[in-house]
Structure formats: structure tokens, C-alpha cells
Amino acid sequence: MAEVKLRTPQEAVAAIAYQASDVVVSVQPSLASDSKFSTLLKQLAAKKTPGLVAKTGDAVPEIQSVRLNTDPLLSVFTPIRSGRLVSVTTTSSILLPSVAHLYKLANFPVVLHVALAPGNFPDYTAITSIRNSGWTILQSWSLQEAHDIALTAHALAIRSGKGVLHFFDPNSSASQEPIDATSSDVVRSVLNLDNVRRFQSARIGGSNIYADDGRVAVVSEQPEPLSASASGAVNGVQSAVQSAVNGVQSVISSVQSSVADLASPTITSQSSVKSSQQSAASSPPVASAATTIEPTVPVVSSEDIFNYAAAIWSQQSGLTGRQYSAFEYRGNAKAENCLFLFGSDVALFSDAIAQAKTDDSFANAGLIVPRLYRPWLGAKLLAAIPRSVKRVAVLEQVSRKTTKWGPVLIDVLTSVKSAAGGVQTIVGHQLGYISKETVQHALRGVFRNLTSGKPVQNLEVGKREAPEHAPEYGLERPKLETAYNKILDQLFGSRAYVANSLDSDNAGISGTISATPEFGFGSLLARKERRHKFVGEVKEAASSGRFLTEVPKRALAKWVANADDVKKSEEAAEDAVSKLAIDNSRLSKSLLQNKHFFRKQSLWLVGSDAWSYDFGNSGVHHVLASGENVNVLIIDSTPYSERAAADANRRKKDIGLYAMNFGNAYVASTAVYSSYTQVLQAMDEADKFNGPSVVLAYLPYFGEHDSPLTVLQETKKAVDVGYWPLYRWNPDNEKKGEPNFSLDSERIKKELKEFLDRDNRLTQLMRSQPQFGGVLSEDYGTEIRAQQKRQAKDAYNQLLEGLFGAPLTILFGSDNGNAQSLAKRLGTRGRARGLKTTVMAMEDYPVEDLPTEENIVILTSTAGQGEFPQNGKPLWDAIKDNTELDLASVKFSVFGLGDSHYWPRKEDRVYYNKPAKDLDRVLANFGATRLADIGLGDDQDPDGYQTGYQEWEPKLWEALGVANVEGLPEEPPPITNEDIKIASNYLRGTILEGLKDTSTGAISAADQQLTKFHGTYMQDDRDIRDERKAQGLEPAYSFMIRCRLPGGVSTPKQWIQMDDISNELGNETMKLTTRQTFQFHGVVKGKLKPAMQAINRALMTTIAACGDVNRNVMCSPLPSQSKYHREVFACSQMISDHLLPSTTAYHEIWLTDDDDKKTQVAGEAVQDFEPLYGPTYLPRKFKISIAIPPHNDVDVYAHDIGLIAIKGSDGRLEGFNLLAGGGMGATHNNKKTYPQVGRMLGFVRTDEVHVACEKVMLVQRDFGDRKNRKHARLKYTIDDMGVDVFRGKVEEQWGKPFEPARPFHFDSNVDTFGWAKDEHGMNHFTFFIENGRIEDTAEFRMKTGLREIAKVHKGEFRLTPNQHLILSNVADEDLAAVKALMAEYKLDNLHFSALRLSSSACVAFPTCGLAMAESERYLPVLISKLEACLEENGLRQDSIIMRMTGCPNGCARPWLAEVAFVGKAYGAYNMYLGGGYHGQRLNKLYRSSIKEDEILAIMKGLLKRYAAERNEGERFGDWTIRAGVIKATTEGRDFHEGVAEEESDEE
């Protein structure tokens, strides 16, 4: 340990605690964020550094990390009772809430090391308020002292058998030089291992921390040798405390009349130290067996403690030369004036005194500080004060006091007064924040007061507040916690009264105390009581004759009658108040003084999950037992992934169950990150419930750097698997004949189920909410998964029984299906060769069967960065570190699928096909024999992975002896989308049957392709995919529904209807998409049909919103020219209608009721006819957009058909330039795929535009590639045949030529935010809707706001192609009302950086199945991280088009952005640069697979250069090209040419 350098007092303490403990309980803000103690503790433990005290010699101490808010001292009981030495490292914030434990632990040799909080200006109240809990309390003021006193504390705990608390201000030694750790020999000898052994061999029974087990620390039979300085009167702890308490009154009365003629002490600190040195040299070793209850042995007294401490210090001094004593005096030995300091900056004061000029009032003063604060030994204090001292100024750093006189002042007074000495005056001061600059000023003030004729007691010295400082974790609460407070505020406004909020102003009462639930509950009751009294007063007043007029009486009587009804009392209150105001009598005036009581308040108490550990003492219990109408909000912050706790004592209890069992309370379990509306509902019901209400609110908290995304993902997991179910329990419902319990999430945990089972409530619930029947009874637990695997495998084996041939087990690991389909095909081929083949996913395979396999083949692809695919991980985890597997009789072969250029850097080459290679190596290591050498498929090979596969497969048959089998059947070709379309009978497939199947949330794979044509995709929630898998549940399937909304125009009524659909049938949010339409997510199968019907009722449709057809037709929303917009918009509708598929399947499936057979077209006989599409529709999706120059907001170059509106000389629409063959989709690393911009075919007139579009589409229908979906878009058709040939074919179909294109000009593709007026004088406002997500959060109720606006709006809404929203056509006379609503909901806020305003992101995680990385949830975060840099370089107002997508499919049109990020793997992106500002030029790959730190570094560098180097008006994309950062992409086919980062060549 000696070689360790200690830099902070926490480290200095940790170094000792580690060596001197069997168990260190490390209290941390969260398990993920270290404290300043825990870093070193964990480093030492990680290096397996042995401690000094362990019974078994070299054992490594156990570090138990415990969260700050989970009643941390509970962790001490179990180990200390089993004879293990325990110390705790913590901040002071836990002390007060732990006071009950402190009393119990005082008689155990526990050491508590406490860093005072908050860091920059600690509040010593934390220490003074527990001064009577029976602990020995020591303090230190410097780095070295922290180290030494930590050792004293441990030695003292061992000797005395009592708890020792060592505290320090971590900031006071911040600037000190690092120190060396004390050598282990010294530590060992001071600790005295004999004593340690004695403690460790004595087990203390009992496990119930709530009962008093009668334990008392006792002194050793061997007398403790007294040091010379230790003689004199010593008060026992209790008596000292008692006398202090009893003495307060008399002391206070005597404060003013100075204390006179006290006996003069003769010993200075100097001599006291010397004498203790002598005593150490001459005394036998100190010992104590203070661990067992032996009534004959006297209880440890204060005197004993003092003697032990003195002896330890004398020993330490002999070994290190540093001297300590109970009270330490510094300064002039003949001082007349002396400071008694109980605060942080001892060095600051002693230096100031030492450096005082001779004429300074504080020159020659003395300074005395208590090192041993408890037990308080008054006589020792007297002994330490020089006889010359006449006046003592007590400075205590207790920022708020609970008594009038400071606790330290009382201590000093009682001690000094009761003894003889020269001190005549003792004056208390409250010490504020003092710095180097202000210390002299402060001292002058203190001494002026001290020496004045009439000194003022309680004078404040220094500033009340310390300068701003990063908050210390002690008092910090999860930042996101405010979410719930905000909701309270939104719901109840000023009616909400939160009794114990941290920021509430409870004058004179310490922040920590006022934040406790007990305090809060008391104050709530007081508040209720006062209102109750007020109601009584009003009642009396109403019948009294003391008003001047008659008017108030009736109003008041009415109010009294309704006083308990929120709404009615509010109405009546208004009347009453106004009548009182008129009356003007004395009585009315006095009532008006309390007019806030006219409103019925919503009373709330906020607590934490710390209450779940100790109900009996908790606020919940008090509230429930009181039966009062009080609401408790309990925030549970334990993350789902930390839920398992090892210690039985630490088991968290379920507050919800406890409260429901109580019977008289409203109970709700909520999670704002799962359902915002459910929180609202619960809080509202709690408020209305007349009795106690308990609302549990989940807000998982790892550490201060938590992002909302982490919190969201944790919440979803917890809710989804039933760990944190969402429910509401209302005992009042029973009276109405409704069930008490309503479940708002899907699954519940076992305990809750049992509870509901007990009273038949589960049956009731099932009856009232039958949708839960199927899932409710599923328990979550990983054993289920194991069982399932077993069953599946056994079933397979049974099937195979009776077959001949060698067995062959084929396993696959596959994310996107390549490896899976290869494996299945291999299985079929094996079977054809007479083998008994079994094919299954690696995760479904029971690993215990591995040694019994004869032949096993594994095909795995590569995911992430050289990782196993999701369904390959469990098997790999089970075998990789296995030491017992013996595969000597197993034969195997591995085939890997990977991409040698996925991670292009040389150093990343290891990731190529890593899982396959690892598997191959590990299986061989277990002794298995290779059937065929590992085969590797590479996406970069001419035929992709097939190239490698075709070499490998024959070798496998060879090895299995089935290479030359005669008469192999011909393999059926794989089923393609084209086959599915043909077989679907015009898009019917088996969708109807699939919808009716309630055994799964999914539909069949073929139907998944077909529903796209109907505007809906099946997806699953990827945030909880793994967790559900682990619980043996199928993925959380749900559907995305996309509306068809040509031009993105919606009426206010439609807006409200869409809003309803999202709330009632979706996931409470809507997405405005880059193709100007509404998209709903999270619609479960059972709600799909109702949602479709609701959309159609809103006169919208979803047909052909996705699929291989023409999709939603876009149109510039153009707020500034309404008339012109109307003309162009009409064309978009016309084109849309013209190209709609005509199958009746849509109507039949979605719009007829199950029993309404009339409208259904009869069964198989139907022959729909698709005049435009034919039975196979188009080869691929088809998109059309219309731009209105100079705005290219629709990104007209990015679509299969781009129409550029051309205005005639009369100002009316004349026709369109038609571009064809734009498209965004591409595949990473596949150079045959690329984004492309549309090519000009020519001009068409308005009345023919839909026909021209049709003809382009038909040429594509007939010539597009139907074999390869990656090559099927129109862009490839045109590139393959050439623009002119293509144009010729269109003209041929059309029967006329295109006219030459007309001139046009674009200048931007972003939206223009804020208000605009059109030519009719109507107003339009463009809102900034970040990434198109319409949702409510506690901070920003955008969704509700827009709904409120929709209720009054008379114009329309226009969705923009950049995912924003325009409130269109507001008349001047309606402006004021609309603006007021916008302001109320903060919807008028446009104060964003231009970069943010110009950004857009696709949906990606969690719903999009193709996403490889986050997009919508991450781009805003990334931009926030760049904004400071923008600011620094003066670029805040400069628009730069930045886009992000989760995969190269390109939904947010990334390839046209000036800078783009396209997801490559989770957390990694390809970066593209050089797009044109108005969407005219594609960008080019700049870096591959970079993560956030690199992205930020690159962006910051580029932004800085751009700011410095750009020409006047030069755009970022243009600059990157001129500056040579990137080469320009002239069209799609050179997209892959000359990329900045050439991929490294194979060596």
C-alpha cells in the first residue's frame, strides 16, 4: 500500500478502510457511477490486494456497492453480526435518514467515513443532528489527517467495540499535494490484530434489525492505561448530552451575563500531546473484548473512549511523528481571545491569525478545534483552553438550526460554565461561506462583536450561500425526477402543494430535514387542519351579523357546502371572494387574508423507494395508518437491470401491495416513460380519492449522465415483463360495482398475481379486461426459456426417431436471415441425402446436449463489431468460458457469413467473420473433430457469401460420406415477393385469418409482405426484444400504420381524429413523416382493424401507403402563396387518385365487420382487376413528389418521379418539368447499389401530368428488374437502359413527346419557420417539430397543445416534407386566440440553432426492423453536443442540412444532405459530406463506422474550418468540396468513386 499516492481525502480514507475492514459498504449515487471513495476501493479489489484484518490471512476485502437511496446502512447488519469488520464510505446526506439504524449500530465496531456535503460548502448540521446517537465522532481537516484519523477511527472502533464516525470536508484539502499511504506495518500495529480476532470470533446472533437485540458495547476487563492528559473529570456520553439538554435554558439565561471565574486550565495542547507520548511508551498494549454481552463487565464510558483514543494517538505519534488530541489548541499560548471553530476551514483561520498584523483585532488570538466531537468531554476542553483566555467566540457551520442556539455553542457553554476558569464571555456565531479573500474581514467582525460591551449572539459571519459549484451527489436527485413534479404542476397548477420538495422554502429548517417525508407529512396535516379551521370560520361568519352588507353570507354558505369539492368550491370561491371584497368589513378583510384556503389544495408528499426497505418506519405507513386525504408520490429509481439484491435484509418490499392490503387507499403504479397519459390519469384519480393515495412512479436512475434514452429503455423493459406493472386500484370502484383493479400494462409479477388471486380479483379482472387473459398468467423467469428449449429439442428427436442415416444437427445464428436460410436449405439437402437433420437457432439449442452430438454444423453471421447475432449469443456465452465441456466424440464444421469490409480500417480486420472463427477454435479446443475446415462467406465476393459457401458445402457432404447420392430431387426455387404477390389473390393472402389468430401478436411472413400494400408493416419493439427473449416471450409485435395523405394537407377535424387514434389505439405518439403523412406506431394486432376503420372514418386511407405501388404523392406546402398552392396541390391529389390500385381486398379486409358479409366479395371466386398494375403490381416501391420553386423542400430529385411546378406568365400553374429515376435506398458496401438523383425527361402540361406519370410507371412495371429487389427501383432501370431510351419508351406508351424542360430555380430545401402572410392576407405558421414526433412529455405538451389549437382552428394543417407542421390559413381576427394557445403550450418557440432547424432523422429504433443504429432518438442529442461549437464559431444562425438514418434505406433522404450519418451498427455510423444545400447534389462517403467521439471531433474540426474559410454565402456542402475535404458526386453512378477513405486493401 505504501507505494500508493493519495490525492484526495476520500482516497486517503479509502486506503485505510480497505485494509482495516472485511467488508466496505460503498455508498454511491448509483451502482453505475462511482463515488470518490469507491474508485480506489474497486481498483484495490480488482488487483486482489489483500486486506490486513481478514481472519484467513490474505483475503481480499469485499466491496459492497449500495445505492445512496436504498437505505444503505441496512447492508451493515448482516456482516457485522457475523463477526466481519464493516466500514462504510459515504457522504453526509445519508445520515439523517439513517438515524434509526445509527442508534442500533452504535454498539457495533462499525466505522463510518463521511465526506460532508455539499462539497463546496458543507452543512455540519448533518453531524450535529446525530450527535446523540451514541457514536464516537472524529473529524479531520487535511489530506494527511484524513488518512491518519481514518486509522484512528478503525483502531478505536476495534478497541471500544463501538461505532466510530469519521467526518471531513472533502474540499478543504482540495489543493494539497498528494501524500504517501502509511505503510501496512504501521497500520497493522495500530489496528491491533489481537482485538480484531477477538471480535471476529464472536458471532452476534439475531437478524432482525427492527428488534432491539439488547446489545451494548462493554469495556475490556483489562484496564485501559490512562495517559496523563486523560485524567480529570469526564462526563459519560449520556450524561454529557443530558446535561447539555437540561442546561440549555439556564445556560441561555446566563449567556448575556458573562461567565466568570472559571478554573484556569494549565495544559496547552503541546504538553497534552507530550504526555500522551510518554504514556504510550510506558503502558502495556491497549485491549478490549467489547463484543459480547457480559453484564458483569462495565459498559464503555466516555472516559474509556477518550482513553482509547489518547492511547491510539500516542501510538500513531510514535510511529509517524504526527500528533493528535481530543481538543487541539493553536496560536498564542497567552491569548485572551479565542475562537472555537466547528467548521471546514481550520487552516484558513489559523493562517489568518498567524499572519495577522500587530494592530489587527485578531492578532495573538487562539484557535481551538474539537477533533473528538463525541463523546463530548467538557473537562478536556477546559484543559485545552489556556488560562489567559477570557473570551471565546464559537463559530459553527450549521447553516440552518433546529434550535435557537447552536448545538456547539450549548456544548461549549455547558462545559466551560460548569468549571472554574478565566473565560468570562462566550458568544455564538453562525459561520457562513468564507474565502481567503474574506477571512480577515470576517475575523474582524467576530472580534469586534466578541470584545464589544454587549456581544450579539448568533451573529452571521460570511456569506449564506457558497458560490455555484457542481452539485455533489449527496443532495442531487435524478434530474429527470422533475418530470413527475411537472406533471403535478400541469394537472393541479397552484392547487398542488408538495410538502417536502427539495426546493421548497422552509425557513430556518435544514434542507435535509424539510425534504424528509416525516416532516412533509406533518406539514401536510397542519395545512389540512388550517383549512379545516378556515372552513369553520367561514361557516360561522356566514351566519354571523358581522358583515357590513348581506351579500357575502349567501356566497359563503354556498362555498361552505361545497368546500370539499374541487370544482364546485372553486366556482363558489370566486363568488365568495368578490362578495367579500365588496363588503369591506373587518371580518371580510380578515377572511380575505386567508383567501388561498378557498381553493381545495391537492396535497402531495414525495418519497423515494428508500421507504420500501422499512415500512414500519416509513412515511407510507404513517399516511396509510392516518387515513387522511393525503397523496403520496413515491419515485422508485432502481433500474430493472439492478433489481436483484443479494442481501436478504435488503429485499425491497412492494409498496403497492402493502398499500392495497391496507384496504383504505387509492394505489397506482405508473411510469412516465412508458405511459404519460396513465400518469395523468392516476394522479387525477389520486387527487379525487377521499383518503390516502399512493402513486408509485418509476424512474430508473443509473447516474447523473443518464440520457432520457437509457431511462426510456430501462422503463420499457421493466413494464413489459411485469417487473413494474402499470395499474390503478380504487377502493371506491367497488361501491359502483366496478372492479377495484385495472391493469394498464400487459403483464404483472408473481406477488401481484397472488394478491389478486386471493380475493378472486384476478377472475374479476379477466372478466372486465379479457384482453389480458392470455398473458397475465405468464410468469417471467429464465427457467421457462430453458424448459422451452428442452421441449423443442425433444420433439425434434422424436420426429427423427425411426429414420435411418447419420444424425446431423445444424444450428444457425442470424440477424437478418442469410445464415438462417442457408441453414434451412442445408437441412433439406441433408435430408435428401438420407441424413437425420435437425435445424434450429443456436439460442434454441440446449447446450447440455452438445457432448452427445455425432455431427454438428453451425452457420453464423457476424453482427455488431465482430459479434454473434442476437440468436447466436446465448449458446456462445454458455460455451466460451466453459471448462468442463468434453466434445471428444463430436464432429463439427463451421460456416461464417461476414463482410470483410464492414469495418474498413486495418486494425478492425479482426472483426471479419469473428464469431465463426471463434467458434471453430473453441470447439476444436474442446476436443471435437473437424468434418470440414471452416468456410467463410464474404459479402464482398462476386456472389456474396454464396461464393464461399459453394466451396464449403461439398466438403461437408464428402466428410459425411454422402457426396455422391443418386437421384437427388430438384430443389424448389426460393419463394420471392413476386410469388407472394401472385399467390395473394390481389393482396388478400391470409391476412384475415392471421388477424383472427389470438395466439400470437404476429402475422405470417407472406402476409407481412402483403399488408405493406394496405399501408401497414409488422414490427417489434427492439428495446425489449432481448429481455423478452430471456423471459421466453415472443417479441412485442405491433404494427406501424401509414396514412395516405396527398400533399400532406389535413383538416383540423382530421388532426383531432388522428390524435385520438394515436391515444386509443397506438402508442400515444404520431410521427409526421418525410413523405408528408401521419404514421402510427405500436398498434397491436387486435387494434389494427379498429385503427384502420378509424382512419377511414376520418376520410383518409392507408391503401398503397407502402408496398410495390405508387405511394403518397408529395407536394410543397408553400405557405406564402395559397392560391398557387391550391392549384398544384390539386394535381398531387389527381395523380394520387389516378394511380391508386383498384383491388377491393382493402375494403374487404379492413372495412367490413366480421358479421357483415354483404360487402365482402365472395371467396376464391373473386377476380379483381388491376388495370394499371396487373396481379404482380410494380417490381418495387414508387414515389412521386412535386416541388414549387424556389422551394425544393420535397427533395424533388430523390423520387422515382419528381415534378417541378412551372408558373405561367399569368401567375397560374402551367405544367411541370418531369424528372425520373431518383431514389435513396442503398446497401452498405454493395457498390451495385447507390442513391441516385432524378434525370430530366422534359416538360408536361398540367392536364396531362397524371397520364405522363402513369406512363413512366408502366415502363417501370414492364422493364424493372423483378429478380433482384436490390436492383428493382426505377433508377436502375433508367441507368441500365439510358435516359434517352427510357424517355423514348415512355413517349411511345404515351403517344406524344415531352416538351423541352422549362427554366426554374431552387434556393433551399429547408422549411421557413414562423409566421408568413399569403397573397390573400391569411396567416400561416410553421412549427418546428423535431424529427416529426408529435408527443407529450412532462416538459413539453406539444401534442395536447396542437389538439387544443385544432379545436379552434378554421384553416388546415399542412405536413411538411421535412417533418414539420404548418398551421395554415389563420384569419387576422383569429390570430390572437391562436397565438395565445401557441404561447401557452410553448409551440411558438423557434429559438433553436439553424443546424437543428435544418436537421431530420428517420424513425429507426425501436420500431423499424431494418435499423442498425439509433436515429430519431439520437440526432437531437448529437446536435446538442455540437451546439457549443457552433456558438464558438459564430455558426448558430447558419443553416447546414444534417440528416441521419438508422440504415442505408434512406428514409430521411440522407444522401442529399450536406452532412449525413447513416447507421452501420449500434452506435456506429457512416459519415457523408458534400451534398448540395438545395438537394441538387448527392454526397459522398467521408468516414466509415465512426462512433460519437469521432463524429464530434471531425464535425468540430470541419465547422471551425468552415467558419474561417468559407466565401461569402458559401454553403457547407459546397465548401467541403472546394476545400478538398470530399470529392463531388455528380450523379449516383459515381457515388462510390473517390470516397475520402479508401478501404484498405487485403494484404
Ligand SMILES: Cc1cc2nc3c(=O)[nH]c(=O)nc-3n(C[C@H](O)[C@H](O)[C@H](O)COP(=O)(O)O)c2cc1C
Ligand atoms: C450491423 C451489422 C454489423 C456487421 N458487422 C460485421 C462484422 O463486424 N464483421 C463481419 O465480418 N461482418 C459484419 N456484418 C456483415 C454480416 O455478417 C453479413 O452481411 C451477413 O451476411 C449477415 O447475415 P444474416 O442475415 O444471417 O445476419 C455486419 C452486418 C450488419 C448488418
Ligand code: SF4
Ligand atoms: S432509414 Fe432504415 S432505419 Fe430509418 S426508418 Fe428507414 S428503414 Fe428504418
